[in-house]
Amino acid sequence: MNQMTALEKDVETQKTKIAAKNVNVYYGESHAIKDVNVEIEDNTVTAFIGPSGCGKSTFLRCLNRMNDTIDICRVTGDIEIDGEDIYDSRVDPVQLRAKVGMVFQKPNPFPKSIYDNVAYGPRIHGLAANKAELDEIVEKSLRRGAIWDEVKDRLDAPGTGLSGGQQQRLCIARAVATEPEVLLMDEPCSALDPIATAQIEELIDELRDSYSVVIVTHSMQQAARVSQKTAFFHLGNLVEFGATGQIFTNPEDPRTESYITGRIG
């Protein structure tokens, strides 16, 4: 696909799902994210692009408070999901992460069976009253992850035995199983071959119907292919945020233009 198709993308405005205001992140002394303001819409794929070390993954990890697991990391500013401040002291980060699912750069299935991988979240959160319900959730999630047909006959096989692309779709199914409202994806295709990447991209487009999807990617083609909104980060700043077609064809900021044309980054 090229930039023309990106232009033709449907950019109708959805309601705001995540609103970040004046977000700053510090790793010890270093200032990783500087005053980021962004509004992420529901039922939309939002892509974060930018050179390595620009803070896009860090910002993504703020959205489900995964940065809490890093001792030296400090976050200031407001991040609201559905109008609720997720850094409020009353919010339980564990509950939040069930609502904001995450898929990581490297496929990371647990060393358990495929079934147990998907059932992990529902079991922890008590989403199924009995085995039949759990079976149903697992099947539904695997179908959502577009991997059901490939694994339905070997649900007891270890998840680590699947191919890289299948593992990543299993991880997506696993994230979907806890019925999140937002799905964060941190370079989900960077460890995959082009065919597996195409499958995942197709899946992301389908997931948009049910979730607000935020994806960090190094591939500008991928951002153009799958996203409706794009945010360009550079050196910890959010340089430009807008409709994907707009960013890729007619960027306002010279830094964005330099990056997407390959002059910096």
Add this chain to the structure above:
Amino acid sequence: MPTLWLVFTLIALAALGFVLGRQRALASAGGDVKLLHSLPAYYGHNVALSAIVPAIAVLAIWSLAQPMMIESRVAAMIPAESIAENTTVSLVMSDVRRLAEGLDQAVEAGVLDAAGANALEAQTIDVRALLAQVGVALGSEVSPEVLAAAQRYRSLTATGSILKTVVVLLLSLGGFAWAYGRTHKDFRARNVVEQGIMALLILAASLAILTTVGIVFSMLFESLNFFGLHSWSDFFFGSTWAPNFRGDSELSILPLLWGTLYISLIALLVAVPVGLFAAIYLSEYASGAVRSFAKPLLEILAGIPTIVYGLFALLTVGPMLVRIFGQGEDGLLGVEWMSGATSVLTAGLVMGIMLIPFVSSLSDDIINAVPQSMRDGSLGLGATKSETIRQVVLPAALPGIVGAILLAASRAIGETMIVVMGAGAIAKFSLNPLESMTTITTRIVSQLTGDTDFASPETLVAFALGLTLFVLTLGLNVLALYIVRKYREQYD
């Protein structure tokens, strides 16, 4: 020349070789280092190594082989009838050696001259009295055969030493000359030195392995001697351990094995939970500051000599248990289950404490090897930290942890000092942990200490016990390493 001086001479030759080799290489290149194939020091090393390594190797082998060869030749001189009823050739030979050394000392002290020492005859002079003058006490009167053998021994040793010195020095000089002659600017000294270093490393590695093989074989031969004197079926399948010196000992390993395994089991019951939980805390919960402080502190436990643990068992843990379970200072529980401080529980508890750092530091490494992405995946699904550890980290680390536990078990089985001091000395089958019991290692110590006769089954049984212990711990170690390695492959 005494061996020590010979070694110093070789070192001096090597040092000289280094200097000369380096100079010659530089001279052949007209003083320009860039024209040399290798750095000048390599040429020096080459000459030095050639001068010292073969010579030292020959010196070492010669020094080991010479006494053996001389003994076999001298032993042939002793007629069979001069060996008394209750002795053996080796006992006579030790007399011969002692007499030869005595003569050496007498010559050194000036009581005899060298020719006089060789001309001595037992019939004409009291050799025993003569040697007593220079402070060498002989056990019995010297028979003419022994004196002759001793004189022969001396002369062979003297010849051997001179020959050794000459050969070693010639070899060293030869190596020196050969390497020096080859030193030229185009000579690839660097590659030769590289090979020399590799050979040295191989030598070190094979020494370690050969020693192990040697230990196993010596154990094996002594064990075979034992099984020649005592029935193997009693050893492996009997039920009583009762050594005596009347010749009808019952020497069964089973009661000892039971004691060993029971104490090890208690030790593991202490060490595994505590060690594992400590490892989980240190690797998953502790902040960097706490970890950098607590981990070395925990590992200090591993550096405490086991005899100190033994003292701790005897002086602190034992009396404490007596106070709880027995009537010591009127007893805390008011029961009388335990009278002495030594018991399975005492030894097991202290050994467990000893094993804590072992389990914790191995488990800590293994838990840290579980990829962070596993934890992220679980936390990202909304699991809490302890859910993540229980359901993802520990299952992933389980094979490695099992390996760590097996290694700890093999240490527990082989541990000696703590059980010698804490477990007692009674061999029996009992389930009561408050009773004294004994272990394989303790019995090895007691069978071999004191006045022992290395021909009786009561002594030789120690080797059979040792060999069994070795096979047991070796099996556990192999199993543990296999499991650990299999686990490593999963993530690396």
